[in-house]
Amino acid sequence: MWTFLVDPRFIVSLLELMSLVLLGGFVNVLKQKTEPAEAFNVAGVSTEASSTRCTLLGTPRSPAFxxxxxxxxxxxxxxxxxxYTVIYNYTTKPEPPxxxxxxxxxxxxxxxxxxxxxxxxxxxxxxxxxxxxxxxxxxxxxxxxxxxxxxxxxANGQDPVIYKGDNCSQSxxxxxxxxxxxxxxxxxxxxxxxxxxxxxxxxxxxxxxxxxxxxxxxxxxxxPSDHYQAAALAKLVKHFGWTWIGAVHSDSDYGNNGMASFLEAALREGICVEYIESFYRSNPQSKIQRVADVIRSSTAVVVVAFTAIGEMKVLLEELTRDPPPPRQWIASEAWITDSNLMRFSFCAGAIGVAIQKSVIPGLRDFLLDLSPSKVAASSMLTEFWEDAFNCSLTETTDPNKRVCDGTEDLKTLKSPYTETSQxxxxxxxxxxxxxxxxxxxxxxxxxxxxxxxxxxxxxxxxxxxxxxxxxxxxxxxxxxxxFDANGDPVAFYELVNWQKSESGVIELVTVGYYDASLPKGQEFHINRNITWVEGGTQVPVSVCSESCPPGTRKVLQKGKPICCYDCIPCPEGEISNMTDSPDCFPCPKEFWPNSNRDACFHKPVEFLSFDEVLSIILATLSISGACLAIITAVIFFHHRTTPIVRANNSELSFLLLFSLTLCFLCSLTFIGAPSEWSCMLRHTAFGITFVLCISCVLGKTIVVLMAFKATLPGNNVMKWFGPTQQRMTVVALTFIQVIICIIWLVVSPPFPVKNLTTYKEKIILECALGSAVGFWAVLGYIGLLAVFCFVLAVLARKLPDNFNEAKMITFSMLIFCAVWITFIPAYVSSPGKFTVAVEIFAILASSFALILCIFAPKCFIILFQPEKNTKKYLMNKH
Missing domain, CATH: 3.40.50.2300 (Response regulator)
Incomplete structure (x- = not known):
């Protein structure tokens, strides 16, 4: 059993050292100043307390060149x-990978x-x-x-032993x-x-x-850094209007970081990604197959591949197992220029960014300057030679490989090694x-x-x-x-396209460039025609939803990316004048959308103009009524000495006909475009002439009543209502209306206005009342006189027929009141120019009612029954 009394930091260092040994790495272990009890020997690493020598661990790796x-x-x-993977049993020193x-x-x-x-x-x-x-x-x-x-x-050099001090020998x-x-x-x-x-x-x-x-x-x-490549690819996708794409990338630092940068740039450009798949060349076949199936089943036509050559190779090989889907490939610089991948013909039309094409004088001659003796001196060149010409430089037992005979010529070899045009x-x-x-x-x-x-x-x-x-x-x-502060060069990319030549071979063609040093918005240029997927000449479409035309707005589909949406027509009164508008905008007050709702036009201005059929009819009736009143006046003047004219107060009759003529003519002031003067004139003229008219009728009614009162014994009432009093009555009653109109005009007169509320799609030119009190005061005064006249006429209706015109006045005032009573709701509810038409109709109807009811019977007698136009007949009590 070994016992060590060591510092914990030493244990950490030992673990780090063992991990490097397992990697086959070289470490430069410098002699530590330790106590004799701390001397150790682990895995062939030895240090001597009195030595300044350090020994490298591991087996040196021989360079290829x-x-x-x-x-x-x-x-x-x-x-x-x-x-080349080896399963170690830890009983022998591991060989370098x-x-x-x-x-x-x-x-x-x-x-x-x-x-x-x-x-x-x-x-x-x-x-x-x-x-x-x-x-x-x-x-x-x-x-x-x-x-x-x-x-x-x-970092260490190749010396197996390193000496510190003056004897430094790190070769x-x-x-x-x-x-x-x-x-x-x-x-x-x-x-x-x-x-x-x-x-x-x-x-x-x-x-x-x-x-x-x-x-x-x-x-x-x-x-260049992938930061610029990602921006270039995103601008490329946006340039051709692709907003719905798929994305695949290598599961490595290159692919993961590159795709992250691309997705960030794509988000800024409004591009949506249907799927993102990552894989590595050494993944199980099932993983590669799953990525290929995602590409096949997707709806996105465009696929951005931020992959290394190795990953792209295994993916394309998997896609060829079944009929490959027609996809527009957008390539990163790692694989777009690789000639080996161009054998996949279904990728024709691929476009991507590539490192700038260049010329290196003398390089091709140097590459071709390989003799069999030079090749044999290098294991790497030997492997290349034998792989390129499918022969062996030494004796071989492989029946499928011949011995190189020296006739092999690099100049005739078609290989990425000899390809120097790109x-x-x-x-x-x-x-x-x-x-x-x-x-x-x-x-x-x-x-x-x-x-x-x-x-x-x-x-x-x-x-x-x-x-x-x-x-x-x-x-x-x-x-x-x-190099800039980050160690990066200025970014410049060529845009390259895989195009099939006449012989059917895919060639790399430069179609534009991307220069990050140019001002923003000017970095991207295309200067040559591009061949698209399946040899097409039209830019393929890859969108989740078709673009919304002007006149509609986008409404996102629930649970889907922002590129998936429905197109909803703009609501009434609003427009969208650009494609894929997120919102519709209301037109200004005096404007209205066209039928496509993509532009605002001036609303048509509507008023009761003289060239309209309705205006022509009303004007004709107005003039006809005025002519009728004048003709009646002429008839009455011609027969002014006859009993029927004299018996009906000829002076008031002529004044009434004059006022009726004005009533008919004042309706013309309501036709045409409103102006300040016409608005003030039409209402005041209407109010004053109608009061004059009703005053005359009222005077005639009072005269009838007074005349019959005067026939009673001892009654001398007519002296109080003679011609002078009649005139004063008419003037006084009319003057009151004049005062009302003057107050109305001074305080708040009618004025022309553009009515934008009645109809949304057009402008109604009309006269605003100014003071509604003034308008209704004018109408109210007319109505008051009419009601009073109607009551007196009713009272006089039972007097002897041959002399009494009270019945006709009663009937005319009944019509007059009915017209103006129905006028009020019709006036309030009629839209636009029909408000004016209703007012004109009321004026004409009431005027015709007066002239026809009061004067038509008399004219008929004068013209067609002169035998009744006698004093004897009029005095007849039957």
């Missing part, structure tokens, strides 16, 4: 996509691009003259354990590194390398989380190497006497390179390289 130099640059990317699976020729091109850039710098007379850069390049196979293993090895210690190609591995590496101030410049890690300098202080990248991520790798080269140059070189001198013996520390990387600012091959 390496070269010595004055300063070493590390490189990490992925050529394989699977991790290693990569397996199919060979990725595109990843090899990235490696060789890094080597090409370093060789260019080494041959340059301007950048780092006299200094040779070395490199150590590793395959991480997109695996966090391997990336962590590589990070520790880069292969890196000053900076390029990588990794994935966001999740880059996060792990940066967390390890950051505390040692070792800068990590990634060419393909785009997660926006890596911009956090609190967590990743030494991380840089030459590829250099995108390779240029990011190229710029990353040059950024580190410029940082080292600024740290170790200075200009003296117009020449640049570099000191390769300087003890260059990674922290110095990190400091200089923050300040790099240069251009190479026409492409600018610099």
């Amino acid at each position: 390496s070269k010595d130099g004055d300063f070493i640059i590390g490189g990490v990317s992925s050529i394989h996509y699977q991790l 290693r990569c397996t699976g199919s060979f990725n020729a595109r990843g090899l091109r990235f490696f060789r691009t890094m080597i090409f850039a370093i060789e260019e710098i080494n041959n340059s007379t301007e950048l780092l003259p006299g200094i040779k850069l070395g490199y150590q390049i590793y395959d991480s196979c997109v695996s966090v354990p391997i990336s962590v293993h590589i990070a520790f090895q880069m 292969g210690k890196l000053v900076a590194a390029v990588g990794d190609s994935g966001s999740t591995p880059s996060i792990s590496m940066s967390r390890i390398m950051g505390p040692f101030n070792i800068p990590l410049v990634s060419h393909f890690a785009t997660c926006a989380c890596l911009s956090d300098k609190q967590q990743f202080p030494t991380f840089f990248r030459t590829i 250099l995108r991520v390779s240029n990011m790798m190229y710029k990353a190497v040059y950024a580190i080269g410029h940082a080292i140059h600024n740290a170790v070189c200075e200009e003296k006497n117009a020449t640049v001198q570099c000191d390769k013996h300087i003890g260059l520390e990674p922290k110095q390179v990190f400091t200089e990387l923050q300040k790099v600012n240069f251009s190479k091959n026409g492409y600018h390289v610099s």
Whole structure:
């Protein structure tokens, strides 16, 4: 049994050490100053109390490509996509985790691009003259354990034993590194390398989380952050009017953070997501199948895929098992430019953002400069060669694989390795190497006497390179390289489209660009025709609900996203003048919607105009009545000496006919557009002329009564109601109405007004009463005189017929009162211009009643029965 008396902090350190051993990681265990009783030996780690030597644990990982130099640059990317898993029994020392699976020729091109850039710098007379850069390049196979293993090895160097002090012998210690190609591995590496101030410049890690300098202080990248990519994808979706989409993403830091940024941007753009599915390439087949089934059964035509190449490959393979659904794919930069994925023909029409296409002079010749002897010297190149040409460089027992005979030619090979017409991520790798080269140059070189001198013996520390990387600012091959405070470059993307060529092969075509440096609203441009899903030329429609046309408003469907709604017509009096309006807006007071309810027009103005049929009829009746009164007056004047005219008080008869003529004509003032003068004239003229008319009738009625009273013996009443008194009575009664009208006009006269309440859809031009008391006082006075006249006429109705016109006056006043009694409710309830028509009708009806009842019988006798127009007949008592 072992007994230890140790500090608790030592136990924590021991546990951390054991976890790193299980990862196969390299640790730099420095000698601790401990008491002899605290000496220990665990898992092959030994420290000696009197020694300053530290031994590395674990088995060193061999780089895929390496070269010595004055300063070493590390490189990490992925050529394989699977991790070889081993079940450990903890009885033997674990081997370093290693990569397996199919060979990725595109990843090899990235490696060789890094080597090409370093060789260019080494041959340059301007950048780092006299200094040779070395490199150590590793395959991480997109695996966090391997990336962590590589990070520790880069931080410690390759010496199995490390001596402190003057005898420092850390060979292969890196000053900076390029990588990794994935966001999740880059996060792990940066967390390890950051505390040692070792800068990590990634060419393909785009997660926006890596911009956090609190967590990743030494991380840089030459590829834009997904923060900008998410904004570009959201603007792309919005640009084509897609508001109902599906979303799939890798279950990794790249996919999770990228999709989160996209969803945030999509929400700002008003885009709804029907489903969000995440998966990883190593998930069970049932999980991949479930994601594919969700895509097949969805109603969203557009699918945004924020995935890495590995995830997209397994998803598309699953979708091909059944007839793939017609979907418009919107791609992230991770997979849109991958030539291997373009073999899935049902994805033709995919559109997405891609890293800017570039040209690297001399790179293609360098890539093709591989002889069998160079290939045989590298296990990585050997694997590539044998995979590309399906042959073996050594003797093989595999009957399906021949031995390479030396006729293999890279120039005839169609592979992502030799494809240099679409250099995108390779240029990011190229710029990353040059950024580190410029940082080292600024740290170790200075200009003296117009020449640049570099000191390769300087003890260059990674922290110095990190400091200089923050300040790099240069251009190479026409492409600018610099980093902002977050270690990010200026975001620029190409918009690319998968288009089928005439031969049926899918090609990558640039159709626009997105430049984050441009002013807001001008970042996004499309300058070429796009081919859509299934080869269509029309933009596909992907909405939960069709757009609501103008004249309607959106009403959200209960329990569904905001993009799912019903279109409800705007209510009466309201409009919506844009598509997908959330609300309808009322028109201004004097405006009204058109039939489509998408615009407001001036309400039609309505009044009783002279060109209307109703107005013409009323005007004709008015003029006819006036003419009838004039004709009657002419007849009476022509026969003024006849007994029937003289017997009926000819002076009052002529005055009555004159007033009736005015009554008929005053109705014309009610027709036409109201004005200030017409409003005052029509009511006062009507009131005064009718009082004059009723006063005359009242005078005639009193004369009849007085005349019969005068025939009684000893009664001389007529001397009190002679012609003078008759005139004074008419004038006095009329003057009272005039006084009422003057008071009305002075206090609150009638005035023209636009009636907006009777009808919502039109304006009624009418005369407001001003003072309702004045109006009803005028009518009331007329009614009072009419009732009084009617009572007197009733009293006189039984006098002898041949001389007495009281019956006719009674009948006329009965009609007059009936007309004006029915006028009141009709006037109050009639809408718009019909109010005026009712008033005109009442005037005409009462006027016709008076002239026909009082004068028609007399005219008939005068014209057609002259034998009755004699004094003898009139004096007849029968």
